[in-house]
Amino acid sequence: MNAVIQRLKAARPQLALLVLALLVNVFVAPGFLDLRLQDGRLFGGLIDILNRGAPVMLLAVGMAPVIATRGIDLSVGVIMAISGAVAAAGVNAGLAWPAAILAALGTGLACGLWNGLLVAVFRLQPIVATLILMVAGRGIAQLITEGRILTFTEPHLIAVAGATLAALPLPVVLALAAAGLTGLLVRATALGLFVEAVGTNPRSSRLAGVHTGLVLGAVYVWSGLMAALAGLIATADIKGADANNAGLWLELDAILAVVIGGTSLYGGRFSIGRSVLGALVLQAMRTAILRAGLPPELNLVLMALVVAAVLTQQSPAFRPMATRLMARLKNKEARA
Amino acid sequence: MAVTPPPVVLAARGLTRQYPGVRALDGVDLTLRAGEIHALLGENGAGKSTLINLLTGAQPRDGGTITVDGVDIDPDGPGGAVRAGIAAVYQEITLLPNLSVAQNLYLGREPTRWGLVHRSRMNREGAALLRRFGLTIDASRPLSDFSTAVQQLIAIARAVDLSAKVLILDEPTASLDTAEVQTLFTLLRSLRDQGLAIVFVTHFLDQVYALTDRITVLRNGRLVGERRTADLPRLDLVAMMLGKTPTAESHLSRRPATATPAGAPLVRAEGLGRRRLVGAFDAELHAGAVLGAAGLLGSGRTETALLLFGVETADQGQLLVDGKAVTLRSPRDAIRLGFGFCPEDRKLDGIVAGLSIRENIVLALQAKRGWWRRLSTAQQHELADRYIKLLDIRTPDAEKPIQLLSGGNQQKALLARWLATEPRLLILDEPTRGIDVGAHAEIVRLLEDLRDRGMALYVISSEIEEVAAYSDRVLVMRDRAPAGLLEGESITPAAIVNAIAADHHTKGAA
Numbered sequence: 001m002n003a004v005i006q007r008l009k010a011a012r013p014q015l016a017l018l019v020l021a022l023l024v025n026v027f028v029a030p031g032f033l034d035l036r037l038q039d040g041r042l043f044g045g046l047i048d049i050l051n052r053g054a055p056v057m058l059l060a061v062g063m064a065p066v067i068a069t070r071g072i073d074l075s076v077g078v079i080m081a082i083s084g085a086v087a088a089a090g091v092n093a094g095l096a097w098p099a100a101i102l103a104a105l106g107t108g109l110a111c112g113l114w115n116g117l118l119v120a121v122f123r124l125q126p127i128v129a130t131l132i133l134m135v136a137g138r139g140i141a142q143l144i145t146e147g148r149i150l151t152f153t154e155p156h157l158i159a160v161a162g163a164t165l166a167a168l169p170l171p172v173v174l175a176l177a178a179a180g181l182t183g184l185l186v187r188a189t190a191l192g193l194f195v196e197a198v199g200t201n202p203r204s205s206r207l208a209g210v211h212t213g214l215v216l217g218a219v220y221v222w223s224g225l226m227a228a229l230a231g232l233i234a235t236a237d238i239k240g241a242d243a244n245n246a247g248l249w250l251e252l253d254a255i256l257a258v259v260i261g262g263t264s265l266y267g268g269r270f271s272i273g274r275s276v277l278g279a280l281v282l283q284a285m286r287t288a289i290l291r292a293g294l295p296p297e298l299n300l301v302l303m304a305l306v307v308a309a310v311l312t313q314q315s316p317a318f319r320p321m322a323t324r325l326m327a328r329l330k331n332k333e334a335r336a
Numbered sequence: 337m338a339v340t341p342p343p344v345v346l347a348a349r350g351l352t353r354q355y356p357g358v359r360a361l362d363g364v365d366l367t368l369r370a371g372e373i374h375a376l377l378g379e380n381g382a383g384k385s386t387l388i389n390l391l392t393g394a395q396p397r398d399g400g401t402i403t404v405d406g407v408d409i410d411p412d413g414p415g416g417a418v419r420a421g422i423a424a425v426y427q428e429i430t431l432l433p434n435l436s437v438a439q440n441l442y443l444g445r446e447p448t449r450w451g452l453v454h455r456s457r458m459n460r461e462g463a464a465l466l467r468r469f470g471l472t473i474d475a476s477r478p479l480s481d482f483s484t485a486v487q488q489l490i491a492i493a494r495a496v497d498l499s500a501k502v503l504i505l506d507e508p509t510a511s512l513d514t515a516e517v518q519t520l521f522t523l524l525r526s527l528r529d530q531g532l533a534i535v536f537v538t539h540f541l542d543q544v545y546a547l548t549d550r551i552t553v554l555r556n557g558r559l560v561g562e563r564r565t566a567d568l569p570r571l572d573l574v575a576m577m578l579g580k581t582p583t584a585e586s587h588l589s590r591r592p593a594t595a596t597p598a599g600a601p602l603v604r605a606e607g608l609g610r611r612r613l614v615g616a617f618d619a620e621l622h623a624g625a626v627l628g629a630a631g632l633l634g635s636g637r638t639e640t641a642l643l644l645f646g647v648e649t650a651d652q653g654q655l656l657v658d659g660k661a662v663t664l665r666s667p668r669d670a671i672r673l674g675f676g677f678c679p680e681d682r683k684l685d686g687i688v689a690g691l692s693i694r695e696n697i698v699l700a701l702q703a704k705r706g707w708w709r710r711l712s713t714a715q716q717h718e719l720a721d722r723y724i725k726l727l728d729i730r731t732p733d734a735e736k737p738i739q740l741l742s743g744g745n746q747q748k749a750l751l752a753r754w755l756a757t758e759p760r761l762l763i764l765d766e767p768t769r770g771i772d773v774g775a776h777a778e779i780v781r782l783l784e785d786l787r788d789r790g791m792a793l794y795v796i797s798s799e800i801e802e803v804a805a806y807s808d809r810v811l812v813m814r815d816r817a818p819a820g821l822l823e824g825e826s827i828t829p830a831a832i833v834n835a836i837a838a839d840h841h842t843k844g845a846a
Contacts, residue, residue: 190702190710193691197699201688207647207679208688208753209671209703268690 007273014261014277017306021284022046028292041164045287047172053283054171055080055230055247057276059254060261061179062226064275065186065219067258069199070267071119071126073220076227076254078137079111080247083228084235085144088152097156105228111137112224116217130220134251141243151240161236171233175276178226183272185222192270195219199267253282256303260310281306342369345405345533346391346422346502352399353386360386362557363400368502368533373524375544375565376537377577378554379633379798380680381770384537387554388504392424393417404501421501425491427510433480433487438462440479441494469493469523485516489523496527503527504535509543510634521547539634540815541570541837555579574837577632578800599623600659602792603761605644607653614639615817616653620809621761621792626783628807629796630832636816637796638680641763644794645677646670671704673761676754680765680796682743686750689739693731694720696738696749701756723752727782744775751782761792768799780806800829812836 008015025032025045032045059076066073083104090100111133118129144150152158163170186192194215197205206212227247235241260278263270282303289299312318346368353361361383368374378384389395391402393411402409404420411417417424431440438458439446446453447461455476462475471489479487488508495503505524509517524547528534536548544551544565551568553560553576560576568576601620609616614636621627631637642648644655646664654661657673664670667677679685688696697720702711711719720734727748731741738749747767754762767783768776784806787793797803803810810822812835820835 188710190705190707193695193699193702193710194707197688197691197695200690201684203685204688205699205703207645207667207677207685208700209668210699211668211703215707 007271010262010271011274011277014274014281017260017281018277018284021281021288024288025049025284025291028288032291037167040167041169042167047169049280049283049287050172050175051169052287053280054169054175055234056250056253056257056282057175057279058178058226058230058233059223059250060257060275060279061175061182061272062223063251063254064258064261064263064270064272065182065191065195066126066223067255067263067265068195068267068270069216069219070202070265071199071216071219072130072255072265073115073223073227074127074130074251075111075115075133075137076223076230077247077249077251078134078141079108079224079227080231080234080250081141081241081243082111082137082144083108083231084241084246085141085150085243087157087232087235088150088241089144091152091154091157092150097154100154100157101160101232104232105225108224108226108228108231109221110224111227112221113217115224116220119220120213120216138243141241141246145241145243147243149240149242153239157232158236158239160232161234171237174229174233178229179272179276182222182226186272191215191218196268196270199270253279256307257282259307342371344368345370346402348387348391348400348402350400351387351390351397351402353383353390353395354398360557361390361397364554364557364559365562366391366552367562368535369550370531370533371528372549373528373534373536373547375548375551376535376554377539377544377551377573378560379577380766381556382554382577383557384554385506386557388424388506388535388537391417391422391502391504418499421499422504423495423499423502424504424506425488425495425508427507431479431487431491431494433478435479436476437466437473437479437482437490438475440490441465441475441497443494465497466490466493469496470519483516485512485519488512488516488520492523492527496532500532502533502535504537506537507539508536509538509540517543539632541573541632542815544573545570553577571833571837574632574833578798578833578836601656602658603644604656604659605653606656608640608643608650608655609652610639610643610648610650611652613648613816614643614813617811617813617818618821619644619794619811621794622808623760623792624787624790625808626787626793626795626806628803628810628827629794629813630798630800630803630810631813631819631836633798634816635813635819635836637813638765639816640811640813641677641679641765641794641796644670645675645763647677668703671700671757674757674759675761675763676700676757676759677763678747678750678754678765678767680769682746682750682770687738687746690737692735693724693729693738693741693749694734697723697734697752697756700753704757719756720752723749723755727752727755728778742775744771744779747771747775747779748782751779755786759791761794762786763794763796765796766798767795768797768802800832804829804832814838 035042035044035046062076063073086107087100087104090103091097115130115133118124119126161171165173186195194210197210198212198215202212231247234246257278258275259265260281261271261275285302286299289302290296344367348366350363351361352363364383364387366387376384390397393413393416409420411420441462442458447457448454459476466473466475469489471486508520512520524534538544548565550562551565552562555577601622603621605617605619607616607618617640619627629637629640643650646667646669649665655664662673694716698711698716717734724731724734729745729748731745738746741749768779771779780802783793783795804827807827810827810832811818812820812832814836819838822831
């Protein structure tokens with residue numbers, strides 16, 4: 001119980017941001033908070049945000065440990081496209097749906113393994129290593145779909161985005177389950193400690209006996225798997241694999257979500273839960289802008305502002321500056 | 337001594353620099369005369385780098401004055417120091433390898449024509465400048481085309497051309513071979529004869545005697561003294577650097593000499609070495625005994641530990657553990673055999689700043705158990721609290737970030753990290769560096785206690801008296817090779833200093 005309270009306390013900034021974004025939603029769309037149960041499934045604004053936000057939630061869950069090792073994974077958007085293409089091509093080629101899904105997830109794992117190899121074994125800078133797949137991956141996806149939007153009618157594959165489980169859309173259940181599983185994996189084993197140690201000081205960690213290469217490789221593999229799952233949802237949602245647009249720029253959303261979640265790009269401490277909250281904040285903002293009838297272009301500007309604010313607040317140079325500014329203001333007041 | 341001393345170019349008086357919790361430089365004087373090469377010597381943490389940083393304005397000073405040609409200066413950055421006539425060339429060459437030689441020489445002050453860089457003139461003048469330094473090369477080629485030695489000369493040419501009064505060279509020979517060192521020395525002598533004051537920082541004593549006219553020695557942030565090189569025997573110089581007069585009695589009492597440790601050694605290195613790192617050395621480590629390692633900075637003392645712990649892999653000789661030959665490819669291999677290692681640079685290689693004391697303490701044990709068998713939070717707390725109490729780590733609780741601890745307490749936490757793995761051999765590199773006097777004695781007591789409980793210890797230290805006090809045998813390193821092994825009654829501070837300083841005629845070129 002104590003641990004739960006402590007975690008909620010640590011997530012105060014993210015929770016505050018989320019509440020703020022939700023309040024804006026309530027303001028522009030009264031009735032936003034209404035929930036109704038219809039045919040055994042919940043409907044309402046909150047559910048929409050969870051459902052729409054599921055892919056980025058999954059990406060953020062995979063991205064958080066990567067960033068905690070002082071790395072970054074720019075290829076997750078592209079992995080979404082590839083895994084979607086593999087699933088669609090699979091069922092269209094007569095593969096059974098479980099095989100198609102497994103093939104898609106396996107593709108994600110393979111992509112992650114490739115990134116992990118480049119970073120952990122060949123010591124490429126993560127931003128460059130994953131950029132390689134980011135650039136090449138769209139091409140790979142297009143080769144699989146042969147340049148078309150590969151539609152499909154396989155009902156089980158469509159159900160990945162459309163089915164209901166425990167009154168919730170399946171993507172929500174999948175994203176939350178993945179977050180829970182990842183949280184368990186990093187905190188119930190020593191992986192979380194190793195990830196944070198390697199991200200903070202790789203040299204000390206190696207000297208203390210941490211298998212730094214394995215830790216680095218593992219986070220990219222996991223990120224690839226999460227991205228593949230997100231890709232399945234995105235593909236099922238439109239009942240087709242769109243190699244050009246699936247997951248486009250979502251790697252940036254995922255990075256933002258993790259950063260809003262309080263993980264520093266310099267590596268170190270990370271939190272799966274807060275990264276998920278970060279993804280929800282982004283989705284809530286996006287929904288608010290759409291519902292307000294504002295041009296969607298504004299979305300990007302607003303998100304940029306939020307990120308600038310969050311990052312400035314995290315910057316080590318900011319605090320002394322703010323303190324000095326406050327002191328000066330107080331002095332002025334005192335003199336006045 | 338009858339000759340009138342040449343005029344003083346730069347006089348620094350009472351320079352002081354305070355870092356949080358430690359006074360890096362404490363009232364240090366430095367006097368540089370025209371036409372002299374001045375060696376600035378000291379072990380790690382003596383304050384050499386800080387002194388250079390204050391002279392070049394890279395860091396602000398907290399006290400003291402610097403005068404150049406009798407005029408007070410207060411460099412507020414490298415630009416200000418250059419204007420005052422002080423330029424520095426560092427060990428890691430700070431030029432831009434992707435630009436041309438001429439661009440590097442004239443960076444920030446390019447000759448221009450119609451507001452644009454006059455490239456052909458720059459190349460011409462650059463080549464002419466380098467010819468005066470004995471280099472005939474095409475200045476339009478990229479800097480990276482040239483060897484480290486040539487780059488070093490180019491850096492010096494730039495520095496001298498910028499400001500021709502004081503030239504500071506920080507470990508300029510560290511990555512040069514013998515012939516290149518000679519070329520550099522020829523150049524430095526000719527610059528000296530032109531009236532330049534040159535500061536030469538090095539840890540190769542042979543080079544000090546081959547090149548310099550005067551020596552200033554620092555230790556623990558304080559000035560030990562300034563001597564003429566010709567008047568200072570090597571033995572006295574080493575004693576100054578290590579803070580030990582060879583004749584004085586040790587204030588630490590040496591425990592009664594034990595017979596040579598009985599039984600087979602736990603670890604035995606036979607001719608272990610690695611090219612360009614450290615020459616073949618022998619070492620025997622016995623349970624319940626301390627092997628000390630002494631030597632100056634750069635003598636190869638740290639490198640022996642790197643090989644014994646698998647940080648670097650040996651390419652010659654063999655290592656026997658319990659009589660069986662083993663190859664260590666990574667620290668993990670060494671840890672599996674029951675080794676532990678507290679490195680010299682606590683901040684860079686030791687603590688994981690940002691993580692808590694608890695997490696830092698459990699890290700090695702957890703790594704040894706593997707990621708799957710996590711120590712439960714309760715076990716971690718129990719472990720951390722036990723060692724905090726056992727080693728008397730001064731902290732309100734185990735959850736504090738480790739970087740908030742003092743140096744001595746950080747060192748104890750690192751000791752705790754290894755003790756938690758119940759090692760058979762503990763390797764410690766400078767376990768008492770940068771630690772206040774009280775904690776110093778505590779660490780030494782801890783080590784003696786560990787030895788008495790049957791652990792094998794390998795302790796590298798520049799604290800000669802400490803090494804002499806607790807070691808059963810002492811390995812002395814010099815110029816990246818073993819220089820002697822002292823045993824039993826022959827271990828005295830004086831004997832160690834003698835072994836370190838013994839004349840030796842091969843050039844220390846790494």
